[in-house]
Amino acid sequence: MAKAKATIFFCKECGHESAKWMGQCPGCHEWNTFVEAPNQTSGKRPGAGRGPGGSTAAGRFLAAGELRPKKLSEIETSGEKRTSTGMEELDRVLGGGLVSGSLVLVGGDPGIGKSTLLLQVCRNLAGDGHRVIYISGEESLSQIKLRADRLGEFSGDLFFLCETSLELISEVIVWEKPEAVVIDSIQTMYREDAGSAPGSVGQVRESTQTLLRLAKENNITIFLVGHVTKEGTMAGPRMLEHMVDTVLYFEGERNVPYRILRGVKNRFGSTNEIGVFEMQGSGLSEVANPSEYMLSGKPEGASGSVTVCTMEGTRPVLLEIQALVCRTNFGMPRRTAAGTDYNRVNLLLAVMEKRAGLHLSDCDVYVNIAGGIRVNEPSLDLGIVMALASSHRDAPVDDRMMVFGEVGLSGEVRAVNMAEKRVQEAAKLGYTTCVLPQVCLSRFPSPPRGIRLVGVRNVKEAIDLW
Ligand code: TYD
Ligand code: MG
Numbered sequence: 355m356a357k358a359k360a361t362i363f364f365c366k367e368c369g370h371e372s373a374k375w376m377g378q379c380p381g382c383h384e385w386n387t388f389v390e391a392p393n394q395t396s397g398k399r400p401g402a403g404r405g406p407g408g409s410t411a412a413g414r415f416l417a418a419g420e421l422r423p424k425k426l427s428e429i430e431t432s433g434e435k436r437t438s439t440g441m442e443e444l445d446r447v448l449g450g451g452l453v454s455g456s457l458v459l460v461g462g463d464p465g466i467g468k469s470t471l472l473l474q475v476c477r478n479l480a481g482d483g484h485r486v487i488y489i490s491g492e493e494s495l496s497q498i499k500l501r502a503d504r505l506g507e508f509s510g511d512l513f514f515l516c517e518t519s520l521e522l523i524s525e526v527i528v529w530e531k532p533e534a535v536v537i538d539s540i541q542t543m544y545r546e547d548a549g550s551a552p553g554s555v556g557q558v559r560e561s562t563q564t565l566l567r568l569a570k571e572n573n574i575t576i577f578l579v580g581h582v583t584k585e586g587t588m589a590g591p592r593m594l595e596h597m598v599d600t601v602l603y604f605e606g607e608r609n610v611p612y613r614i615l616r617g618v619k620n621r622f623g624s625t626n627e628i629g630v631f632e633m634q635g636s637g638l639s640e641v642a643n644p645s646e647y648m649l650s651g652k653p654e655g656a657s658g659s660v661t662v663c664t665m666e667g668t669r670p671v672l673l674e675i676q677a678l679v680c681r682t683n684f685g686m687p688r689r690t691a692a693g694t695d696y697n698r699v700n701l702l703l704a705v706m707e708k709r710a711g712l713h714l715s716d717c718d719v720y721v722n723i724a725g726g727i728r729v730n731e732p733s734l735d736l737g738i739v740m741a742l743a744s745s746h747r748d749a750p751v752d753d754r755m756m757v758f759g760e761v762g763l764s765g766e767v768r769a770v771n772m773a774e775k776r777v778q779e780a781a782k783l784g785y786t787t788c789v790l791p792q793v794c795l796s797r798f799p800s801p802p803r804g805i806r807l808v809g810v811r812n813v814k815e816a817i818d819l820w
Contacts, residue, residue, distance in 0.1 A: 362393040434622070437533075437575070440478025443630060443640045444471075447602060447615050449623015454533065455573045456622065457566050459540075459594060461580040462604035467613055467633055468579045469493070471604065472536045473501060474637055475577070480510035484533045487526070491518040491542030505637040518552065520545045520564050527568055537565060539579040540594070555593075562597050595619055606633075610726030612647070613638065614666065626667040645672035645783055648725045654753050658745030661756045661785065662737030663776040664729045670772070670779035672756065674724040675734065677741035679717045687716060693723030694738070695730050702738055702761060709765025710814045712746060733770040735761035736789065736816060743817045751820055755787040756780035759794075765813045769793045781805040789816060 363372045366389055370381030375388050436451030445451045448458070462468050469490075476486045490498060498514055513530070517523055520543050527535060537543060540561060544552040548560040562578070569576045580594060582603075595601050599621040606613040615629035630641040641647045649672055653659055658677040663670050682688070691699040699721050706712045721738060723729055736759035744751050758776055760768040770776075773794040780788050781804050792809035801807060810816040 360393060361390050363388045363390055437479070437484070438482070439475045440482065441475065441629070441640055442642070444475065444615065447617045447627045447629045448600065449617075449620055449627075452534070452575045453599070453622045454575055455570050456600060457562075457569050457576050457578065457598040458600040458602065459578045459580050459598045460602050460604060461582050463582055463608070465608055466604050466606055467631075467638055468604055469538055470501065470505075470633070470637055471615075471631075472538065472577055472579065473498070474505060476512050476534070476536060477502075477505060477508050479534050480508070480512035483510060485511040485531065486534045486536075487513045487515060487530060487532045488536045488538070489515045489517055489523055489526075490538045491516070492538060504635065518542050518544055520561050524564060524568055527574065528572065531572070532574060534575045534577070536577045537579065539581055540565075541581055559593060559597075562594055566597060607726045607728075612641075612725055612727055614727075616667075628666045628669060630666075644669070645779060648673050648727065649783070652724070655750050657748045657750045658741050660737045660741040660744065660751055661780075662734050663756055663758050663779060664731050664734060665772055665775070668772075668775075670775045672779060672783060673727065673729065673734075675737045675741045676722045676724055677738065677745045678720040679714065679742055679745040682716050682718050688718040688720075690719075691721045693726065693728050694721060694734065698730070698735070699738060701763075702735060703742070705761060705763060705765050706739060706742065706813060706817075709812065710743075710817050712743060712817070714742070714746065717746070732760035732768075733758045733776075735759060736767055736791075736810075736813075739813050740789070740816055740819075744820075749820060752787055754785050755789060756785045757789045757816075759789070759791040759810070759816075761813055767791045767810050767812055767816065773797050777802055777805060777807070789819065 363375050364370070365379040365381055365384070365387045367384045367387045368379060368382040370379050372388070375390070378385050379387050434453050436453060438445055438451045439448070460468050460472065473488065476488050480486045488498070495514055495516055502508060515526060540558055541553040543561040544557050545560050545564060548557050550556040565576050565578065568574065578598065600617065601619040603616045603618055604613060605616060611633045613631040613633060615631065617625040617627055619625060630644045631638040632641050632647070644666070649661065652661070652674045658679070660675045661672055662675050663672050689696070689700060699719070703714050703719060707714055719742065721741070737757040739761060740751060740757055758770060760770055762768050769791050773790060774797055777788050777790070781802055785805060787806045787808060789808045789810060792811045795807060795809040798807060808819065
C-alpha cells in the first residue's frame with residue numbers, strides 16, 4: 355500500500371477529497387473551493403463527502419479539519435502576556451496582571467473608591483509607557499482633575515474624555531488606539547439604537563456588548579465601573595457578570611479606610627485572591643500585611659479582647675474580636691453585633707449558657723470586630739465565645755494567644771479548614787499560643803516552631819483555660 359500523504363485537499367463546499375489541489379471541484383463544480391488539511395490515518399474525515407453532511411456549514415467545517423476534536427497535547431496555549439497595573443494587590447487578584455483584550459468589571463458601592471482605584475491604575479500604566487484613555491460619564495474633566503491632584507504626579511500618554519455616547523466612544527477608541535480604557539460607569543453609557551434609557555437593562559447589555567467587541571477586536575483591556583445596588587447586586591443586573599471576563603468587587607465601609615478588592619469571577623485566574631487597600635488623603639495605598647494592619651491599636655491586657663484568624667481567599671488575616679458583657683439595667687437585655695452575624699452571636703450565647711453553665715441571660719452583650727471589617731466565617735465562633743467569657747469574668751486572655759474553631763449546638767468545637775496557614779500567620783506575628791479544635795491537631799505531625807498548640811474539644815474546655 356502506498357504511504358499516505360501528510361496532507362490532503364478538500365472542497366469547502368461539498369467535502370470532495372483529492373490528493374492534489376484542483377481549481378474546480380469535480381463534486382459540486384464550484385471554483386476555488388479546495389483547501390489543504392492534514393490527512394488522517396482513519397481514512398475519511400467525519401462529514402467529508404458524506405452525503406448532505408458535506409454541504410452543511412458543519413460539514414464544511416469538518417471537511418476543512420477545523421472541527422476535529424483535539425488531544426490536550428495538541429493544544430497550544432499562547433502564554434498570554436500580562437501587564438502589571440503597578441499595584442501588587444490588584445495584580446494578584448487579576449491572576450498576575452492585566453490580559454490584553456479582556457473586559458474587567460469593577461463593582462462596588464458609590465463612594466467606595468472605584469474611580470480612585472482606576473485612576474491610579476491609569477496613572478501607573480501611562481507611567482510605564484502605555485497609552486490609556488479614561489472615559490467618564492459621571493464627572494466633568496475638572497472634577498477628575500481635582501481627584502488626580504490628590505494622587506500626585508501624572509506622566510505619559512493618559513487622556514481624559516467626558517462622553518456617554520458609545521457610538522462616539524467607539525470611534526475615539528478605534529482612532530486613538532489605546533492599550534487600556536476605563537469606562538466610568540457602564541450605567542451612564544448609552545447606544546442610540548438601543549432605544550431604552552441609559553442605565554436600563556437593555557442599554558447596559560447593549561453597551562457592554564459593544565465594549566466587549568471593541569476589546570476583543572482591538573486587543574484593548576477595558577475596565578468597566580459598575581455601581582452596586584443596596585441589595586448587593588450590580589445595577590443592570592447579573593447578566594453583566596456573565597458577559598465580562600473578570601468581575602472584581604471593591605468592598606468596605608465608607609467611614610473606615612480599610613478596603614478589600616475581591617475577585618468573584620476570573621477567566622484568567624483564580625477567584626480566591628483578595629487585595630487589601632487603605633484609603634488615604636492621597637489615594638489608595640496597598641496594605642501588604644493585613645494582619646498587622648487589623649491588629650494595630652489592639653489593647654494589651656484588656657478583658658473581652660481576643661485575637662482570631664479569618665481566611666480571605668487563601669490569605670490568613672488576624673483580627674481582634676471585642677466583647678463587652680455587662681449587667682442589664684432594664685428588664686430586656688440588649689444584644690448587638692458589629693461586623694459579624696447578630697443571630698450567630700445569639701446562638702453562641704445560648705450554647706454558652708446551656709453547655710458551659712455561664713449565665714448571660716440578664717446581661718447586655720456587645721460584640722464588635724475591630725477595624726470595621728465584616729466577617730461571617732464560622733471559624734470565629736470560638737474566639738467570640740472566649741471574648742464573651744473573658745469580658746463576663748473580667749479576666750483578660752493571654753495577649754499572645756490566637757483562637758480559631760467552629761462551635762456546634764452541642765458545645766463541641768469543630769474543625770475548620772486551613773489550620774496550618776492560620777497557625778503559621780499567628781507564629782509569624784509573634785503569637786506564642788494557639789487555641790484550636792482538638793481534631794485539627796492531627797494536621798501538625800510535628801509541633802510548629804515558636805508557638806504552642808492547645809487543642810480543645812468543647813466550649814467548656816476552652817472557657818476553663820484561664
Ligand atoms: P471615588 O473613587 O470617587 O468613589 P467611587 O468612584 O467608588 O464612587 O472615591 C470617593 C471617596 O474617596 C470620597 O469620599 C473621597 C475619598 N477619597 C479619599 O479619601 N482620598 C483620596 O485621595 C481620594 C481621591 C478620594
Ligand atoms: Mg466614581
